[in-house]
Amino acid sequence: MSAVGQPAGRVSGLHRRLRYAPFLCQLVVTRRCNLACGYCSEYDAVSGPVPADELRRRIDHVARLGSFGLEFTGGEPLLHPDLVALVRHARPHRFRMLGLISNGFLLTRDIVEALNDAGLTDLQISVDGVRPNVVTLKALQPLRPKLELLARHARFRVVLSAVVGSGASGDEVEEVVRFARDRGFRPRVLLLHDAGGQLGLSLADLASYRRVQRLIGRHWKDWFDYRDALIGAGRAPFRCRAGSRYLYVGEQGLAHRCAQTRLAFGKPLAEYSFADLRTQYHSSKPCNECCTIGCARSCSMPDRWFPQRQEDGEARAHRP
Numbered sequence: 001m002s003a004v005g006q007p008a009g010r011v012s013g014l015h016r017r018l019r020y021a022p023f024l025c026q027l028v029v030t031r032r033c034n035l036a037c038g039y040c041s042e043y044d045a046v047s048g049p050v051p052a053d054e055l056r057r058r059i060d061h062v063a064r065l066g067s068f069g070l071e072f073t074g075g076e077p078l079l080h081p082d083l084v085a086l087v088r089h090a091r092p093h094r095f096r097m098l099g100l101i102s103n104g105f106l107l108t109r110d111i112v113e114a115l116n117d118a119g120l121t122d123l124q125i126s127v128d129g130v131r132p133n134v135v136t137l138k139a140l141q142p143l144r145p146k147l148e149l150l151a152r153h154a155r156f157r158v159v160l161s162a163v164v165g166s167g168a169s170g171d172e173v174e175e176v177v178r179f180a181r182d183r184g185f186r187p188r189v190l191l192l193h194d195a196g197g198q199l200g201l202s203l204a205d206l207a208s209y210r211r212v213q214r215l216i217g218r219h220w221k222d223w224f225d226y227r228d229a230l231i232g233a234g235r236a237p238f239r240c241r242a243g244s245r246y247l248y249v250g251e252q253g254l255a256h257r258c259a260q261t262r263l264a265f266g267k268p269l270a271e272y273s274f275a276d277l278r279t280q281y282h283s284s285k286p287c288n289e290c291c292t293i294g295c296a297r298s299c300s301m302p303d304r305w306f307p308q309r310q311e312d313g314e315a316r317a318h319r320p
Helices: 010-020 052-064 083-093 109-118 140-153 170-182 203-219 226-233 274-281 294-303 309-317
Strands: 024-028 069-073 097-101 122-127 157-164 186-191 246-249 254-256
Touching: 010 274, 024 052, 024 294, 052 069, 052 083, 052 246, 069 083, 083 097, 083 109, 109 140, 122 140, 140 157, 140 170, 157 170, 170 186, 246 294
Parallel strands: 024 069, 024 246, 069 097, 097 122, 122 157, 157 186
Antiparallel strands: 246 254
């Protein structure tokens, strides 16, 4: 038997990976954050870092599950004293994407160069506006020196995400997008969601979204424009494969479908097997219609044409 509870076999193992393995696994390395953004439900100010040896075991297990991508997150991952060593540990597993989500405030040139050498491929930073406000400090004004540092020295891809709904004006969101484009970063726009991952934007936010959509132009389209459907109709149902194609591992070592539903489902990662990936792949998620979790949606879209067995069973049960 293999370490993830399935018979070994090159052909069958490859088939299982292509059919059910995560496209992305996000791994929390610390829940602590150096900021306290008013809309965030994924941080605290007191938690210590997850022990590095435990995180190495989790990285190895994620690799055995066949994940194509691994992304370190938090809290603020740069608060973990062994983060660079963890990136270096993950590199031999040859993840197609080896990434980091950070607020960027703790970046220095030494850290950027260390991440270059360790093998980081992607860094994602979200910027909520131009100037800090009562909701968030993650603004272009204080972050500009850190972002200029990245533009000069990072050898990994930088995704700079503007956030619609965080309290910034539409003009500020557009300025963040222009800054990202001018510095060679990949501009992206996120829709602010509530603690359950559901959409909740004002009319002004929606108008801002439309202006940014025009500004980004042809690079905007993202997985069949689910954002347009959410804003236009209030719902954009999809076959969510979270728990399979997308996996979120919290600081306690539990594998979840996503951060926003972690109280509804969780299983120790060390016990997570291909059988669990298959089960979650075929499980319909009741929160899918109004979901704004981009990772869950983008990782689910390649399998959009495949039915979910639970869904099919429910359909058969209601046939006359």
